[in-house]
Amino acid sequence: TVKSIALLKHFQQANNQLAVLIDPEDFRESPVDFLKKIPEETSILLVGGSQVSAGKTEEVVSKLKAFTHLPIILFPGDYSQLTHKADAVLFLSLLSGRNPEYLINQHVKAVPFLQTSNLEVISTAYILIDGGCETAVVNISETQPIAATDVQQIVNTALAGQFMGKQLIYLEAGSGAKNPIPVEVISAVKKAIQIPLIVGGGIKTQAQKQAAFIAGANLVVMGTAFEN
Ligand code: 1GP
Numbered sequence: 001t002v003k004s005i006a007l008l009k010h011f012q013q014a015n016n017q018l019a020v021l022i023d024p025e026d027f028r029e030s031p032v033d034f035l036k037k038i039p040e041e042t043s044i045l046l047v048g049g050s051q052v053s054a055g056k057t058e059e060v061v062s063k064l065k066a067f068t069h070l071p072i073i074l075f076p077g078d079y080s081q082l083t084h085k086a087d088a089v090l091f092l093s094l095l096s097g098r099n100p101e102y103l104i105n106q107h108v109k110a111v112p113f114l115q116t117s118n119l120e121v122i123s124t125a126y127i128l129i130d131g132g133c134e135t136a137v138v139n140i141s142e143t144q145p146i147a148a149t150d151v152q153q154i155v156n157t158a159l160a161g162q163f164m165g166k167q168l169i170y171l172e173a174g175s176g177a178k179n180p181i182p183v184e185v186i187s188a189v190k191k192a193i194q195i196p197l198i199v200g201g202g203i204k205t206q207a208q209k210q211a212a213f214i215a216g217a218n219l220v221v222m223g224t225a226f227e228n
Pocket of ligand 1: 021172173174175176177199200201202203221222223224225
């Protein structure tokens with residue numbers, strides 16, 4: 001049966017958290033070297049990618065688990081990336097898009113696995129905002145991101161997610177985005193919602209991370225910045 005709410009509690013109670021994202025497909029260095037390299041403030045490891053070959057996610061999660069007590073949360077591009085070795089999964093519904101595959105179909109496919117697992121399932125509204133360049137998530141999901149200037153549509157989408165019962169809002173500019181989510185967007189969404197806010201995509205510097213925190217992100221995700 002589907003487990004507990006330990007990590008969700010963590011999101012609800014903590015501010016200014018940093019999550020480092022690992023794409024299993026590109027993870028080639030030793031886990032020890034990687035864990036040494038990431039900032040000490042890192043409180044969560046996210047593992048996932050838009051396209052990951054079979055078995056890779058489990059392999060990488062197991063390797064990391066051997067050397068860290070940091071919680072590992074899956075950030076799956078599709079249901080084939082689920083593994084019992086992680087602690088939780090962001091059960092992402094791509095609410096900015098209108099592709100049923102990523103709104104509900106992947107979720108139905110995930111159920112047989114989740115029924116046999118202890119993974120904590122965290123219901124997440126995943127909202128893709130235009131980051132100024134093509135990103136994998138746009139291509140794979142075959143959906144259009146919301147323009148970063150369309151703040152009202154972004155806020156309404158986040159609130160729709162909250163009203164549907166999502167437990168987190170994730171504002172995503174896409175991995176390697178040219179422009180991270182603008183601070184005006186973060187603060188407008190933060191002002192409107194009552195649930196924790198995750199912000200990621202294109203954040204490379206300390207200053208960008210800090211700006212996202214100040215604008216109201218509870219958790220900032222950085223991936224590309226720590227890739228080799
Ligand atoms: C992508 O939000 C994450 O899903 C992180 O993006 O790789 O650009 O840090 P970056």
